[in-house]
Amino acid sequence: MYALPFLDLPPLSAADGRVRLPGSKSISNRVLLLAGLSAGTTRIHDLLDSDDTRVMLQALRALGCGVSGADGVVEVTGLGGTLAVREAQLFLGNAGTAMRPLCAALAVLAATQGGRFELSGVARMHERPIGDLVDALRRLGCHIDDLGRPGYPPLRLHGTAGGVLALQRPIRVRGDVSSQFLTALLLALPLVAQAAPVTIEVEGELISKPYIEITLNMLARFGIAVQREGFERFTIPAGSSYRTPGDVHVEGDASSASYFVALGAIAAHAGRCIRIEGVGSESVQGDIRFVEAARAMGAQVDSGPNWLEVRRGQWPLRALSLDCNHIPDAAMTLAVMALYANGPTRLTNIASWRVKETDRIAAMAAELRKLGAQVLEGADFIEVTPPVRWQPAAVRTYDDHRMAMCLSLAAFNPLAPTPGRTPVRIGDPACVAKTFPDYFEALFGLVQADAADVPVIAIDGPSASGKGTLAGELARRLGYLQLDSGAIYRAAGVAAERAGVDLDDGASVAEVANRMALRFDGERVLIDGQDLTEAVRSERGGLLASRVSVHPAVRTALHALQLSFRRAPGLVADGRDMGTVVFPDATLKVFLTASSAQRAQRRQAQLEARGIEARIEDLRSDLEARDLRDSTRSAAPLKPAEDALALDNSGLDIAASVDLVLQWWARRRPF
Numbered sequence: 001m002y003a004l005p006f007l008d009l010p011p012l013s014a015a016d017g018r019v020r021l022p023g024s025k026s027i028s029n030r031v032l033l034l035a036g037l038s039a040g041t042t043r044i045h046d047l048l049d050s051d052d053t054r055v056m057l058q059a060l061r062a063l064g065c066g067v068s069g070a071d072g073v074v075e076v077t078g079l080g081g082t083l084a085v086r087e088a089q090l091f092l093g094n095a096g097t098a099m100r101p102l103c104a105a106l107a108v109l110a111a112t113q114g115g116r117f118e119l120s121g122v123a124r125m126h127e128r129p130i131g132d133l134v135d136a137l138r139r140l141g142c143h144i145d146d147l148g149r150p151g152y153p154p155l156r157l158h159g160t161a162g163g164v165l166a167l168q169r170p171i172r173v174r175g176d177v178s179s180q181f182l183t184a185l186l187l188a189l190p191l192v193a194q195a196a197p198v199t200i201e202v203e204g205e206l207i208s209k210p211y212i213e214i215t216l217n218m219l220a221r222f223g224i225a226v227q228r229e230g231f232e233r234f235t236i237p238a239g240s241s242y243r244t245p246g247d248v249h250v251e252g253d254a255s256s257a258s259y260f261v262a263l264g265a266i267a268a269h270a271g272r273c274i275r276i277e278g279v280g281s282e283s284v285q286g287d288i289r290f291v292e293a294a295r296a297m298g299a300q301v302d303s304g305p306n307w308l309e310v311r312r313g314q315w316p317l318r319a320l321s322l323d324c325n326h327i328p329d330a331a332m333t334l335a336v337m338a339l340y341a342n343g344p345t346r347l348t349n350i351a352s353w354r355v356k357e358t359d360r361i362a363a364m365a366a367e368l369r370k371l372g373a374q375v376l377e378g379a380d381f382i383e384v385t386p387p388v389r390w391q392p393a394a395v396r397t398y399d400d401h402r403m404a405m406c407l408s409l410a411a412f413n414p415l416a417p418t419p420g421r422t423p424v425r426i427g428d429p430a431c432v433a434k435t436f437p438d439y440f441e442a443l444f445g446l447v448q449a450d451a452a453d454v455p456v457i458a459i460d461g462p463s464a465s466g467k468g469t470l471a472g473e474l475a476r477r478l479g480y481l482q483l484d485s486g487a488i489y490r491a492a493g494v495a496a497e498r499a500g501v502d503l504d505d506g507a508s509v510a511e512v513a514n515r516m517a518l519r520f521d522g523e524r525v526l527i528d529g530q531d532l533t534e535a536v537r538s539e540r541g542g543l544l545a546s547r548v549s550v551h552p553a554v555r556t557a558l559h560a561l562q563l564s565f566r567r568a569p570g571l572v573a574d575g576r577d578m579g580t581v582v583f584p585d586a587t588l589k590v591f592l593t594a595s596s597a598q599r600a601q602r603r604q605a606q607l608e609a610r611g612i613e614a615r616i617e618d619l620r621s622d623l624e625a626r627d628l629r630d631s632t633r634s635a636a637p638l639k640p641a642e643d644a645l646a647l648d649n650s651g652l653d654i655a656a657s658v659d660l661v662l663q664w665w666a667r668r669r670p671f
């Protein structure tokens with residue numbers, strides 16, 4: 001996950017490959033609650049691991065449910081309908097799928113068995129309405145106190161044992177604000193439908209109907225066969241009690257699939273294809289119907305029971321006007337696909353966007369405008385016209401995972417009908433953790449960019465000047481890849497020595513360098529499958545590198561390998577010739593130096609930390625000899641690039657150096 005203040009996406013030009021989706025949020029949290037209410041143990045496979053499911057799991061633990069997990073299977077041992085804990089304070093983050101159903105379930109349990117529960121969340125959760133559900137529960141006889149603004153969390157639910165609920169008459173609930181109110185009652189009332197059936201009637205036009213289908217489907221799996229008349233009247237049969245089905249498999253998240261369907265429609269051109277695994281034609285999730293909307297805009301989608309394959313069809317995409325009531329979450333993705341359409345796209349009947357993680361109509365309108373799009377918005381619609389001129393934009397994400405994932409697709413602006421060539425800065429990328437913690441990793445695994453569009457920071461300088469530490473920290477702070485080119489030369493030296501070739505014979509060493517299969521796995525270096533980290537990182541490794549790196553043939557052999565590190569979202573490369581030879585077009589070049597006395601001291605401290613003793617005088621003369629060899633060799637000698645910024649860090653600690661380079665970097669960015 002990218003836990004950064006922002007993540008810059010370079011202009012992207014194509015996408016190809018396969019992605020496995022994380023589990024559905026809606027199914028995961030329903031299954032967790034049902035497992036928590038059932039008797040016995042439920043083994044949940046492919047459960048989504050995200051912020052929203054984590055708060056639900058914590059709540060279940062606090063309520064006395066058994067929760068354990070291994071090998072991707074989470075086991076929940078439920079309460080069997082009887083409260084094990086009578087008092088708890090539950091923090092539910094910004095998870096509507098936890099807040100609403102837990103509110104209903106705990107309200108009816110507290111009212112009949114006795115108890116006192118407080119439910120709260122983040123500030124935004126306290127702005128998301130729950131009053132219609134609370135009203136329905138109060139009419140039933142539940143005791144619910146508003147602890148803040150009436151009609152919004154936080155709430156206190158309480159009652160004494162032996163309380164009786166008014167279940168004889170139909171329970172009425174509004175359906176036109178959030179379908180989660182009805183879902184909450186459907187999940188809670190089987191707990192009290194023993195003696196007689198319980199009926200729920202929906203007031204107003206029910207929105208987001210497909211989510212109710214998921215609820216009914218999950219209820220059926222846990223032994224409750226709800227009878228219904230359309231979407232107006234639902235009856236829970238008498239004698240209902242939750243029974244665990246034992247094992248439950250959670251399908252991939254259809255809303256999350258929408259970003260990759262859009263990705264395929266926009267960027268899988270010229271024979272490319274995006275294959276999405278985990279959700280397909282047999283999905284029970286309403287957002288799978290996003291596929292129809294994407295097809296209407298021009299996507300070419302093939303499907304199987306639990307997979308989708310998407311290719312670009314019509315291009316530019318077809319502008320359309322669409323009622324999106326049936327796909328409220330995935331419809332946000334259409335608003336971004338609209339950037340690539342042949343005219344204005346209007347999405348209607350989306351009033352529920354305004355009460356989600358943020359006011360999504362306002363948020364989407366504001367951010368798409370920053371990119372250069374023309375946007376009209378109303379109480380329940382949004383209309384997007386593609387940019388005539390794309391603007392480099394630092395977009396806000398409003399602590400809304402879907403804003404972040406949607407807006408990432410704007411980075412394909414080089415493909416737009418009126419093409420752009422501009423990076424997109426995504427604020428607070430870690431907000432995707434709500435439903436898809438590894439979204440950006442998955443995205444970067446599929447996308448292609450023109451090398452010239454991928455930003456590079458080149459850090460060159462002599463041995464032990466602190467390049468590696470600086471580069472590593474910059475890469476971490478920007479979410480970029482890192483190339484330690486010294487390690488590549490070290491690996492070539494080690495491989496050549498192990499192969500027994502003469503290190504002064506450039507052609508033979510180059511042959512070894514060409515053949516070796518080099519892999520970096522975090523800090524570890526594997527050559528031909530063998531872990532040779534120690535040999536590569538040792539002082540001797542450095543000496544071998546210094547010897548083999550003088551040969552032009554060796555440098556040529558390692559050139560393409562180094563270029564291959566230049567991938568989205570960006571690269572920080574350190575070495576001797578990053579700015580002069582390998583990445584002459586680097587966005588920022590830094591030439592890092594420190595006095596040889598300073599460098600010898602740092603190297604000694606480094607070695608000491610690894611339990612190796614060395615005399616400072618020896619280290620200093622080694623370093624000076626190596627400087628001389630690196631800077632006087634004819635092939636790519638160590639020297640600052642003409643346009644490099646010099647940084648003598650003799651008197652700076654690492655944090656100060658990093659801050660300085662980040663300031664230089666900020667000045668080179670267009671935001």
Ligand code: DC
Pocket residue numbers: 463464485486487489490542545546549574575576577578626630
């Ligand atoms: O930075 P280092 O100590 O890991 O580098 C080891 C040797 O590799 C160094 O003496 C010179 C060589 N090298 C090079 O020639 N070009 C690079 N880009 C990086 C390292």
